[in-house]
Amino acid sequence: MVRILLMRGMLVGFLAGLLVFGFARMAGEPQVDRAIAIETAIDDARASADLARGIHDAPEPEIVSRSMQRSWGLLTGVMVYSTAFGGLFALVFAFANGRVAIRDPRALSVLLAVAGFVAVALVPALKYPANPPSVGSPETIGSRTLLFAVMLFMSVAAMVGAVAIRRHLLPTRGEWFASLSGAGFYLSCVVVLAVLLPGVNEVPAGFPADLLWRFRLDSLGLQLILWSGLGIGFGALNERLAKRQFFSR
Amino acid sequence: MSETVLTRPVAIPTIPVRTLLPWGLFGALLLLAIYFVGAEEGATSLIPGMAVHEWVHDSRHLLGFPCH
Numbered sequence: 001m002v003r004i005l006l007m008r009g010m011l012v013g014f015l016a017g018l019l020v021f022g023f024a025r026m027a028g029e030p031q032v033d034r035a036i037a038i039e040t041a042i043d044d045a046r047a048s049a050d051l052a053r054g055i056h057d058a059p060e061p062e063i064v065s066r067s068m069q070r071s072w073g074l075l076t077g078v079m080v081y082s083t084a085f086g087g088l089f090a091l092v093f094a095f096a097n098g099r100v101a102i103r104d105p106r107a108l109s110v111l112l113a114v115a116g117f118v119a120v121a122l123v124p125a126l127k128y129p130a131n132p133p134s135v136g137s138p139e140t141i142g143s144r145t146l147l148f149a150v151m152l153f154m155s156v157a158a159m160v161g162a163v164a165i166r167r168h169l170l171p172t173r174g175e176w177f178a179s180l181s182g183a184g185f186y187l188s189c190v191v192v193l194a195v196l197l198p199g200v201n202e203v204p205a206g207f208p209a210d211l212l213w214r215f216r217l218d219s220l221g222l223q224l225i226l227w228s229g230l231g232i233g234f235g236a237l238n239e240r241l242a243k244r245q246f247f248s249r
Numbered sequence: 250m251s252e253t254v255l256t257r258p259v260a261i262p263t264i265p266v267r268t269l270l271p272w273g274l275f276g277a278l279l280l281l282a283i284y285f286v287g288a289e290e291g292a293t294s295l296i297p298g299m300a301v302h303e304w305v306h307d308s309r310h311l312l313g314f315p316c317h
Contacts, residue, residue: 001264001268002264002268002269002272006272006275024307024308024311028307028311029307032307032310032311063298063299063300063303064300064303064304064306068304069303069304069306069307070307073303073304073305073306073307073308074307074308074311076304076305076308077286077304077305077307077308077309077312078308078311078312080282080283080285080286080305081282081283081286081287081308081312083282084279084280084282084283084286085279085283087275087276087279088276088279088280091269091272091273091275091276094264094269094272095264095266095269097261097263097264098261098262098263098264099263103261121313124313125313128315129313130310130311130312130313130314131310131315131316132310133310133316133317136315136316136317138317141291141292141315141316141317142292144292144315145288145291145292145293145314145315146292148314148315149288215310215311218311219310219311219312219313222311222312223312223313
């Protein structure tokens, strides 16, 4: 049973990944290209200034060409990410089914996807938003990655806690109170976390605001497509198979 | 009698934790895959060089991970 759910989840993740790739290629890549053009201009200006002072900068070796990065490279990253999250989604569904008092597999799948989108994508991105190339200095990659990981894991942990609180209060206090208590718990956890953790702002002076805005919006759009696809697709697949089993009996 | 049938929810069969636990290993593999897309050869590195980082560069930026 777990094996079947896992395979369905990874299949749905793979299919959602194709949609994500389409959106990333059409909406996201023009922003990446613009940002890289700005990065190149900054590097060139620095190199010519150094040359005027008699310093020769060694050009950065290109390991993977831009055309590969924006096609096959992008496809690889997006497909691995989406398929892996599809599998993890299925494992969480396998655990939650029958344990969280939501009977319809389609409803459970969609609600899990909403929780996943909020905890994994939206809330960490509100504190540490996605950055295009040339935003962020290479020296701080360690601390930025650590802060992002802490935000992500704590957000997911708070969401697990919220679901546990809802489940605990449900029999005695009813659906409305139990659900609001869970949501309130999650919200207060992530607000406290976001206030305590240091902010990161390494946008270079003069970087176009519209480019930064579009890039971050596209990044959230990608996540919305992925989690919508997972929630609706996984639910539909399980609903249909459940019905088929029912009628064939 | 029919009222009790209507009001009592029928339990959905759950998958026991003991059955689920071994699959956690597979879940860890999936997390490792996400790590390779999101953070390898950035903050930490398991494989020397920058090939993985450069290959998934655009997706890492667009998926919201800190890249460089």
